[in-house]
Amino acid sequence: MRMRRLAGFALSLALVLAGAGPASAAERLKLATTTSTANSGLLKYLHPVFEKKYGAAIGTIAVGTGQALRLGRNGDVDVVLVHARAAEDKFVADGHGVNRRDVMYNDYIVAGPKKDPAGVRGMRDAVAALKKVAEKKAPWFSRGDDSGTHKMELQLWKEAGLGKPSGGWYRALGQGMGNTLIAADEKGAYTLADRGTYIALSSAKKIGLGIAIEGDKKLFNPYGVIAVSPKKHPHVKHELAMKYVNFLVSPEGQKLIGSFQKGGKVLFFPSAGGAAGN
Amino acid sequence: MEFLLEGFSEGLRRALTGDPEVWQAAWVTVEVSLWATLLATLLGLPAGYLLAVARFRGRGFALGLFQSLLGLPTVVIGLLVYGFLSRRGPLGEAALLFSPPAIVIGLTILAFPIAAVYGMASVAAVDARARETALTLGASPGRAAWAVFREARFGLVAAVLGAFGRVSSEVGIAMMLGGNIEGYTRTLTTAIALESMKGEFGFGVALGTILMAIVIAVSFAARALQRSS
Known part of the structure; x- marks a missing residue:
C-alpha cells in the first residue's frame, strides 16, 4: 500500500515539475552584459519594450566586461553589451563578434x-x-x-x-x-x-x-553592443541578436535610453547617431 | 538596529505583496531543488543501500569517496559542470548552460553523496536480521530492500531532507550554471546575492525568510508523509 502511495507521490511530483515550469515558449535571447547596465535598472526599463515588440524573452547575465566577452567567445551567449573599447575591438578583430555599434555613454x-x-x-x-x-x-x-x-x-x-x-x-x-x-x-x-x-x-x-x-x-565611458559571430558559432540566435542590436541603436531605443532617470538624473546618454557600426 | 528592522519590514512587504520577481525566484528554487532532490534520491538511496548490505571489492574505497564528496565545494562543482556544458565543452551541443536543467545537474551532484552516505548510515542502523528474515521467507531482493527501507524510513527521510536543504540553500552552483537570469534561472539565493549587491539589504533578508519558509514547509510535509503509514 505504502509503496503505491509513495510511487503516486513521486509521479505526481514529476508531472507537476515537468508541466508547470516557467513559460518558455518565447525565443530567449542570451545577453551577457556588465553589472553597471543591469544594477542601475536600465535594462529592466528597456527590455520589456523589446520583448513585447518581438515576442522574445531576453535572458540577462550580468558580469564584468571581461567575462561577458569570454562568454561571447565561447558561444555561450548571443550578444554582448559592454564597455571597454580596446577589448571590444579585439573581440571583433579576432572574429568572435560582428556588427559592433556604439550605443550610449556615461x-x-x-x-x-x-x-x-x-x-x-x-x-x-x-x-x-x-x-x-x-x-x-x-x-x-x-x-x-x-x-x-x-x-x-x-x-x-x-x-x-x-x-x-x-x-x-x-x-x-x-x-x-x-x-x-x-x-x-x-x-x-x-x-x-x-x-x-x-x-x-x-x-x-x-x-x-x-x-x-x-x-x-x-x-569618458562608451558602451558598445556586439552580436556574437554566427560564423564562429552557428548555433547563436543571430537574427534575434541583430534585432536587439538594431533596437538599441534605433531612434526608439536611443530615446528610451536617454529618458531613463534615477533620482531625476539621466544615467546614460545615447550615442548611436554619430558613429556607424563596423 | 533601525536599519535592520526598517529594511526587513519594507522587504517583507514587497516580498509578500505579489512582486512577480519574488514568486518567480521562489518557484525556480522549488523546481530545481525538487528535481535535484528527486534525482539524487533515486540514485543515492540505492547506492547507499548497496554500500550498507552488499560486500564487494572496492566497497571501502567507494564509501571513503562518497564521504569525502560530502565536503565537495559548490563552486568546484559549478566550475566542473560549467566546463562540460559550455559550448566549448564536451556537452556543449546540448545548449544547457544558463538554463534550469544546468542547475539541476550541478545540484544533483551536490545532493547525491548526501543521499548515499546518510542513506547508507540509516540502512546500516537497521537490524541485519530484518533483511535476512525477509529473504528467508522467500522475498525477492527488491522486496527485501523495501522491507529494510521501511524500517529505516526515519533516517532515509532525514537524508532526503538534508539533501533538499542543501540544494535549496546553495548559491555557487545556481549562480555559475544558471547565470542569475531573471524569471528563468534566478533562484532565491542568487536573488539575495544580487540584492545585497544593489544595497537592498532588507529585501534580501525578506527573500531569505521566504527561502526558510519553503524549507520548513517541505520538512513538515515530509514529516506528515513519515507518519501517514
Missing part, C-alpha cells in the same frame, strides 16, 4: 568618503588625483574583476606611473560595481565607479560616498 567618477582624507575633491586631472591618493596611502578599493571599470582603473594607475598598485591601502575586491561601492562606503575608501551605478545607489541613499573627481576627458 562617464566614470571617483567616489570617496565625504571627509576626503586624500584631499582630492574637486580635482579635474584624474591621474594626478590618483597619484595623490597613493602618496597619502588613502584607502582605495578596486573592482579587481577584469570588468571594463577595472580595466579603466588599471589604465589610470599605469598613467600615474604606479603600474599595479599594492600595499595595505589598495584592495582588489573581485566584486561587481554595486558591491564595491557599498564596501568602499563601509570602509571609507575611494573607488572608481561608473556614474550610472553611483547615482543609482546614492540617490536611493544606499551609500554616503561623495563624488571626489569628475569631468576628466579620460573618464
Whole structure:
C-alpha cells in the first residue's frame, strides 16, 4: 500500500515539475552584459519594450566586461553589451563578434568618503588625483574583476606611473560595481565607479560616498553592443541578436535610453547617431 | 538596529505583496531543488543501500569517496559542470548552460553523496536480521530492500531532507550554471546575492525568510508523509 502511495507521490511530483515550469515558449535571447547596465535598472526599463515588440524573452547575465566577452567567445551567449573599447575591438578583430555599434555613454567618477582624507575633491586631472591618493596611502578599493571599470582603473594607475598598485591601502575586491561601492562606503575608501551605478545607489541613499573627481576627458565611458559571430558559432540566435542590436541603436531605443532617470538624473546618454557600426 | 528592522519590514512587504520577481525566484528554487532532490534520491538511496548490505571489492574505497564528496565545494562543482556544458565543452551541443536543467545537474551532484552516505548510515542502523528474515521467507531482493527501507524510513527521510536543504540553500552552483537570469534561472539565493549587491539589504533578508519558509514547509510535509503509514 505504502509503496503505491509513495510511487503516486513521486509521479505526481514529476508531472507537476515537468508541466508547470516557467513559460518558455518565447525565443530567449542570451545577453551577457556588465553589472553597471543591469544594477542601475536600465535594462529592466528597456527590455520589456523589446520583448513585447518581438515576442522574445531576453535572458540577462550580468558580469564584468571581461567575462561577458569570454562568454561571447565561447558561444555561450548571443550578444554582448559592454564597455571597454580596446577589448571590444579585439573581440571583433579576432572574429568572435560582428556588427559592433556604439550605443550610449556615461562617464566614470571617483567616489570617496565625504571627509576626503586624500584631499582630492574637486580635482579635474584624474591621474594626478590618483597619484595623490597613493602618496597619502588613502584607502582605495578596486573592482579587481577584469570588468571594463577595472580595466579603466588599471589604465589610470599605469598613467600615474604606479603600474599595479599594492600595499595595505589598495584592495582588489573581485566584486561587481554595486558591491564595491557599498564596501568602499563601509570602509571609507575611494573607488572608481561608473556614474550610472553611483547615482543609482546614492540617490536611493544606499551609500554616503561623495563624488571626489569628475569631468576628466579620460573618464569618458562608451558602451558598445556586439552580436556574437554566427560564423564562429552557428548555433547563436543571430537574427534575434541583430534585432536587439538594431533596437538599441534605433531612434526608439536611443530615446528610451536617454529618458531613463534615477533620482531625476539621466544615467546614460545615447550615442548611436554619430558613429556607424563596423 | 533601525536599519535592520526598517529594511526587513519594507522587504517583507514587497516580498509578500505579489512582486512577480519574488514568486518567480521562489518557484525556480522549488523546481530545481525538487528535481535535484528527486534525482539524487533515486540514485543515492540505492547506492547507499548497496554500500550498507552488499560486500564487494572496492566497497571501502567507494564509501571513503562518497564521504569525502560530502565536503565537495559548490563552486568546484559549478566550475566542473560549467566546463562540460559550455559550448566549448564536451556537452556543449546540448545548449544547457544558463538554463534550469544546468542547475539541476550541478545540484544533483551536490545532493547525491548526501543521499548515499546518510542513506547508507540509516540502512546500516537497521537490524541485519530484518533483511535476512525477509529473504528467508522467500522475498525477492527488491522486496527485501523495501522491507529494510521501511524500517529505516526515519533516517532515509532525514537524508532526503538534508539533501533538499542543501540544494535549496546553495548559491555557487545556481549562480555559475544558471547565470542569475531573471524569471528563468534566478533562484532565491542568487536573488539575495544580487540584492545585497544593489544595497537592498532588507529585501534580501525578506527573500531569505521566504527561502526558510519553503524549507520548513517541505520538512513538515515530509514529516506528515513519515507518519501517514
